[in-house]
Amino acid sequence: MPELPEVETVVRALRREVRGARVEALRCHCAAVVADREAALRAALCEGPFVEFTRHGKYIFMVMAGGSTVAVHLRMTGQLFLAGRERPPDPHTHLEILLVDSRRKLVYRDVRKFGRFQVAPEGAEGFVRRKKLGPDALAVTPDELLGLFCRTRRCTKAVLLDQRVVAGLGNIYTDEALFRARVAPLRPARELSAREVRELCGSIREVLYAAIADRGTTISDYVGLEGTPGGFQFSLRVYGRQGQPCARCGTPITRTVAAGRGTWYCPVCQR
DNA sequence: ACTATCCCCTGACGGC
DNA sequence: TGCCGTCAGGGGATAG
Numbered sequence: 001m002p003e004l005p006e007v008e009t010v011v012r013a014l015r016r017e018v019r020g021a022r023v024e025a026l027r028c029h030c031a032a033v034v035a036d037r038e039a040a041l042r043a044a045l046c047e048g049p050f051v052e053f054t055r056h057g058k059y060i061f062m063v064m065a066g067g068s069t070v071a072v073h074l075r076m077t078g079q080l081f082l083a084g085r086e087r088p089p090d091p092h093t094h095l096e097i098l099l100v101d102s103r104r105k106l107v108y109r110d111v112r113k114f115g116r117f118q119v120a121p122e123g124a125e126g127f128v129r130r131k132k133l134g135p136d137a138l139a140v141t142p143d144e145l146l147g148l149f150c151r152t153r154r155c156t157k158a159v160l161l162d163q164r165v166v167a168g169l170g171n172i173y174t175d176e177a178l179f180r181a182r183v184a185p186l187r188p189a190r191e192l193s194a195r196e197v198r199e200l201c202g203s204i205r206e207v208l209y210a211a212i213a214d215r216g217t218t219i220s221d222y223v224g225l226e227g228t229p230g231g232f233q234f235s236l237r238v239y240g241r242q243g244q245p246c247a248r249c250g251t252p253i254t255r256t257v258a259a260g261r262g263t264w265y266c267p268v269c270q271r
Numbered sequence: 272a273c274t275a276t277c278c279c280c281t282g283a284c285g286g287c
Numbered sequence: 288t289g290c291c292g293t294c295a296g297g298g299g300a301t302a303g
Contacts, residue, residue, distance in 0.1 A: 077282095114298085131298095170297075260276080
């Protein structure tokens with residue numbers, strides 16, 4: 001499931017490979033993945049070349065020369081990759097963005113169809129405000145986290161998954177950051193000391209940068225813009241590792257449910 | 272205002 | 288073998 005490191009990997013590749021390209025045509029095979037009318041998305045994408053690609057949390061923003069912005073969210077199983085024009089669309093291919101002066105196309109594939117392309121008339125910053133997204137997980141400060149942590153009754157994991165608190169963390173990196181900071185996922189957020197919140201904030205940044213360096217995590221569906229999987233799945237210390245020994249103390253990793261999500265942690269190291 | 276729950280969608284998996 | 292029920296999960300909608 002694409003979280004911040006996977007989205008950042010795609011955005012960096014889009015900048016490198018697609019910035020400056022002009023859209024020749026949009027083929028839509030499934031209306032469900034377009035939040036607006038298909039014609040509105042087509043008008044935005046075809047109005048001029050891609051000027052820039054940006055990201056906030058798990059959202060990708062495609063900024064067009066004409067001033068339009070398109071927000072893309074990959075949700076659970078969305079894939080955005082470049083392919084040769086001759087590649088036939090399979091049943092899970094929902095959008096094809098044909099690029100001018102190139103034999104390539106930008107393909108959107110999504111088994112579960114949870115992902116969305118959405119025109120953002122107010123631009124990226126306005127979109128972030130409208131969705132009430134918190135600061136990006138790579139930019140959030142300990143003070144910002146502390147301010148929200150002491151105002152809630154929820155457990156720490158639930159708070160970290162809340163995109164209005166901090167944007168970009170999903171189930172995998174929340175568990176991994178909590179492990180690195182030695183904080184138990186079910187601890188009420190308001191009980192964390194300022195020192196623990198600082199530690200957690202640092203752990204979030206560390207694990208996200210480490211995952212970006214490995215081009216993200218591929219558990220099942222994620223691929224980068226070139227269609228290749230990430231490599232960070234081999235460096236996960238708790239996520240999905242029920243029964244396997246903790247890397248720090250050897251205690252078997254425990255699985256529980258927090259905030260309705262499968263949650264893995266070390267019952268000894270994490271307090 | 273805050274929090275929990277349901278829903279979308281499809282593939283994987285377990286039970287019989 | 289094959290059928291059917293259950294589960295997974297991000298975020299929006301809805302209900303307490």
